[in-house]
Structure formats: structure tokens, C-alpha cells
Amino acid sequence: MPAKSVSTPPFSAALRAVGLKATVARGRVLEVLHAALQPASHGEIEARLAAAASPLDRVTLYRVLDSLVTAGLALKAVDARGVFRFSAAQTGVAHQRHAHFRCEDCGGVFCLDAPPPAAPSLPDGFRLHGAELDLHGTCARCGDAGGGHPA
Amino acid sequence: MPAKSVSTPPFSAALRAVGLKATVARGRVLEVLHAALQPASHGEIEARLAAAASPLDRVTLYRVLDSLVTAGLALKAVDARGVFRFSAAQTGVAHQRHAHFRCEDCGGVFCLDAPPPAAPSLPDGFRLHGAELDLHGTCARCGDAGGGHPA
DNA sequence: CGAATAAACGCAACACAGTTGCATTCCATG
DNA sequence: CATGGAATGCAACTGTGTTGCGTTTATTCG
Ligand SMILES: [Mn+2]
Ligand SMILES: [Mn+2]
Ligand SMILES: [Zn+2]
Ligand SMILES: [Zn+2]
Numbered sequence: 625m626p627a628k629s630v631s632t633p634p635f636s637a638a639l640r641a642v643g644l645k646a647t648v649a650r651g652r653v654l655e656v657l658h659a660a661l662q663p664a665s666h667g668e669i670e671a672r673l674a675a676a677a678s679p680l681d682r683v684t685l686y687r688v689l690d691s692l693v694t695a696g697l698a699l700k701a702v703d704a705r706g707v708f709r710f711s712a713a714q715t716g717v718a719h720q721r722h723a724h725f726r727c728e729d730c731g732g733v734f735c736l737d738a739p740p741p742a743a744p745s746l747p748d749g750f751r752l753h754g755a756e757l758d759l760h761g762t763c764a765r766c767g768d769a770g771g772g773h774p775a
Numbered sequence: 776m777p778a779k780s781v782s783t784p785p786f787s788a789a790l791r792a793v794g795l796k797a798t799v800a801r802g803r804v805l806e807v808l809h810a811a812l813q814p815a816s817h818g819e820i821e822a823r824l825a826a827a828a829s830p831l832d833r834v835t836l837y838r839v840l841d842s843l844v845t846a847g848l849a850l851k852a853v854d855a856r857g858v859f860r861f862s863a864a865q866t867g868v869a870h871q872r873h874a875h876f877r878c879e880d881c882g883g884v885f886c887l888d889a890p891p892p893a894a895p896s897l898p899d900g901f902r903l904h905g906a907e908l909d910l911h912g913t914c915a916r917c918g919d920a921g922g923g924h925p926a
Numbered sequence: 927c928g929a930a931t932a933a934a935c936g937c938a939a940c941a942c943a944g945t946t947g948c949a950t951t952c953c954a955t956g
Numbered sequence: 957c958a959t960g961g962a963a964t965g966c967a968a969c970t971g972t973g974t975t976g977c978g979t980t981t982a983t984t985c986g
Contacts, residue, residue, distance in 0.1 A: 645933065645982055666972075681936050686973065688934090706857040706943085707972075725901060738895040742906055744887060749915025750876060757892050758909045764900025796953055798963065817943075832965050837944065839963090858943075859971085928986090935980065944971080951964065956957100 642695040652678050653688050654712065657698055662732050662765075663709035704728045723757035732763050793846040803829050804839050805863065808849055813885065814860035855911075874908035878917055885914065 633639075633651030640646050656672050657664070664672070666685060671681045682689070689710055692698035699711045711733060723738035741757045784790075784802030791797050807823050808815070815823070824831045831839070840861050843849035855877060874889035875896045887910065889891060894906045 647934065647982070649935075658944090683937080683974080684935055698885050701854055702855065702857045704853065706853045706859060708857060720925065723895065725897065728904060734898070734901075736895060736897070743910065744874065744889040744908075746876065746887070746910070746912075747885075747915065749918055750885075751912045751918055752910060753912035755910045756908065759894065759897070759903060759906045761897075761902045761904035764898065792953095796962065798953070800964075834966080835964050842963090926941080929984105930986095931982105931984080933980105935978105937977090937979100939975085941974070942972085944964075944969105946969075947967090949961105949964105949966090953960105953962080954961090956962105 638697065639695075642697060644691060644695050644697075647688075648678075648694065649680055649684055649688050652676070652680065653685065653692065654697065655730065657692075657710060657712035663699075663701065663703075663711040665703075665707050665709050668673060669710065699733055701733045709733075723759060725763070726758065726760045727763035727766055728760050732766075734763065789848065790846075791849060795842060795846050795848075799829075800831055800835055800839050802842065803827070803831065804836065804843065805848065807861035808843075808861060811862065814850070814852065814854075814862040816854075816858050816860050820861065828884070874910060876910045876914070878912070878914035 633646050633648045635651045635654040636646035638654070639650055644650065652673055653669065654677075656669050660672075666682075666689065669689070670680065670682060670685055673685070689698060689700070693710070694702045697713055699707055699713050701711075703709050709732075714735065723736045723741070725734040726732070727734075733768055736755060738758065741755055743752055743755045746752060782795050784799045786802045787797035789805070790801055795801065796876055803824055804820065807820050807827075811823075817833075817840065820840070821831065821833060821836055824836070840849060840851070843853040844851045844861070848864055850864050852860055852862075854860050874892075875886045876885040876887055878885075889908060892908045894903060897903060
């Protein structure tokens with residue numbers, strides 16, 4: 625058996641592909657994000673890591689999430705309570721090129737196949753960095769049952 | 776001169792019309808909300824009240840804002856940073872009919888005269904509550920000088 | 927492989943937004 | 957006016973996210 629090295633963290637290739645160091649913390653967080661059914665808050669991710677016997681320091685988790693978002697491997701959105709929620713970015717999907725639907729109840733972000741909106745002209749001195757069509761309401765899951773937030 | 780009573784708080788009629796006690800605190804907050812050019816955060820409202828020589832306790836302001844929102848006299852929304860912003864609910868004026876520009880530096884929100892985006896079709900079970908064209912970048916003031924946040 | 931280096935990690939302390947409990951004050955009603 | 961219930965102010969608290977700094981670890985290179 626080749627037993628290649630001692631252990632390679634999951635998602636090492638994806639991490640290095642975007643210029644990030646392939647650390648165990650980032651691998652575990654990406655695992656949690658990919659296994660999640662809904663966008664997860666910092667606290668939820670922290671709890672799932674602890675439940676999986678790989679607890680992570682609070683601050684480290686904040687920094688890991690920030691690095692993943694900056695690198696484009698995760699999405700960050702604020703839910704109706706003002707709490708940030710994170711989800712795995714689909715590999716290969718450029719998130720500037722389509723609209724997103726945001727569930728006001730669970731904070732979930734769903735990619736839609738809609739064309740990018742045409743940017744209107746701005747007042748003098750304003751510089752445009754991006755434009756997104758922000759659709760919001762309730763997603764199928766939250767509309768179904770009486771609602772309530774994910775674990 | 777009739778000098779009617781000692782002083783009637785502003786917006787007394789509007790407050791009583793929605794079943795709220797007409798208190799000075801609520802009147803002053805409504806004044807600030809109506810004078811505001813953009814949705815204001817709790818801290819901004821607090822500062823403007825203090826600047827107008829009618830400071831209000833932090834907690835009281837939270838409760839006043841909550842009562843105004845519940846009664847329908849104010850609107851509450853969370854901005855991209857996860858901070859709640861409040862605005863006067865202008866009777867009749869539809870605030871959803873235009874696009875907004877959000878300054879990534881100072882957090883300011885500016886109303887633009889842009890046509891409402893056409894909503895695309897959604898997956899099954901999704902319910903649309905609203906759609907906004909979210910433009911972001913740097914505003915004229917933050918682009919000018921080296922930046923910095925508003926007071 | 928082993929050393930060097932820069933990034934990432936863990937811990938403590940901090941900052942900011944929002945909430946809760948309770949005693950005091952004030953608006954509305956009669 | 958008197959009165960009762962709602963609103964206010966103050967203190968303490970919680971939740972979420974940030975900063976500083978010493979230690980550890982992933983990567984590079986000899
Ligand atoms: Mn997307
Ligand atoms: Mn507007
Ligand atoms: Zn939902
Ligand atoms: Zn600005």
C-alpha cells in the first residue's frame with residue numbers, strides 16, 4: 625500500500641488552486657460547508673466541527689471563512705437577523721454572472737440562471753464595483769413547513 | 776397668542792393614529808427619520824438626537840424604533856454589513872420602485888433613478904417578496920478624499 | 927531530507943450591536 | 957387632578973465579530 629505521506633487534508637487541490645495554503649482547518653471547514661444543506665452561520669459551523677471531533681478556535685474559524693470567501697471558495701450573505709451565513713461556492717461558477725435569490729427566513733442563497741442586470745449611469749464621482757440583482761423572499765423549504773431556522 | 780398647552784410633541788397625531796402613545800422620544804425620532812436622506816443606523820440616529828440637544832437613552836431608542844416599526848411608521852432593513860437601518864415609512868411613497876447604490880467604504884445608501892428590474896422566473900416553491908438592483912462601489916465623497924466613514 | 931520563512935493558528939482581550947430586568951417617570955383616561 | 961399602565965433611564969448582560977501577539981505549521985529551497 626502506497627500510504628501516501630501521513631495525511632493530505634481534504635480539498636488541498638482546490639485550496640492551492642486558488643492560491644491558499646492547504647491547511648487542515650480550511651479542509652475541515654470546506655467539508656462542513658459542502659455537507660451543509662443550508663447556509664450556515666459561524667456558530668453553526670463551529671458546532672459541527674466540534675461535533676465531528678475536530679474543534680476549531682472561534683477566531684481561526686472567522687479567519688478561515690474570510691479567506692475562503694476572499695478566494696471565492698465560499699459565499700457570505702447576511703440573513704434577516706443580521707447574522708452572516710456561509711455556503712460553499714459551486715466550483716467553476718462565476719458568481720458575478722448571474723442573479724441570486726436570498727431566502728429571508730433561512731438566509732440561504734440560491735443561484736439563478738438570470739442574465740446580469742444592465743448597470744445604469746451613476747451620479748458624478750461614483751465608481752461602480754459591481755451590480756447584482758438581489759431577489760428575496762422565501763425558499764421552497766422554508767415555505768413548505770411552518771418555517772423555523774436550520775439547526 | 777393661543778399658546779396651546781405647553782408643548783405638543785411632533786407627530787402626535789400620526790402616533791395616536793396607529794395606536795401609540797405620543798411621547799416626546801417617539802416624536803423626536805420620527806423627526807430625525809423624516810429629515811434623514813438615507814436609512815439611518817441606530818448609532819446615527821442616536822448621534823443626531825444628541826446633536827439636536829435632545830439626547831435619548833440607547834435602550835430607549837432601540838425600543839422606540841421597535842415600536843415605530845411594529846406600528847408601521849418606520850422601516851427596518853439590514854444592510855450588507857449586518858447592521859440594521861431605519862427609515863420613515865412615507866405614506867404612499869413606494870420605496871421599492873428604484874435601485875440603490877451602496878458605498879462599500881462608508882456604508883451609505885443612495886437612491887437612484889433606475890428602472891425596476893424585471894423579475895425572472897423562480898424554481899418551484901419559491902416565493903418572491905421583492906427584487907432590488909444592488910449597485911455597489913464607492914460614493915463621490917469616499918472616492919474624493921482618502922475615504923473615511925461618516926460621522 | 928532538513929532548515930528557513932511566511933502564513934496560519936490559538937489564546938486573551940477588546941469592540942460593537944442589541945437585549946433584559948427593574949425602579950422611576952410620564953401619557954392617557956376619567 | 958388622581959390613577960394605572962405604558963414608556964423611559966440605568967445597569968448589567970449576551971451575541972457576533974475583531975485585534976494583537978506569541979507559537980505552530982505549510983511550503984520552498986538547499
Ligand atoms: Mn451564484
Ligand atoms: Mn430608496
Ligand atoms: Zn429558506
Ligand atoms: Zn461612501
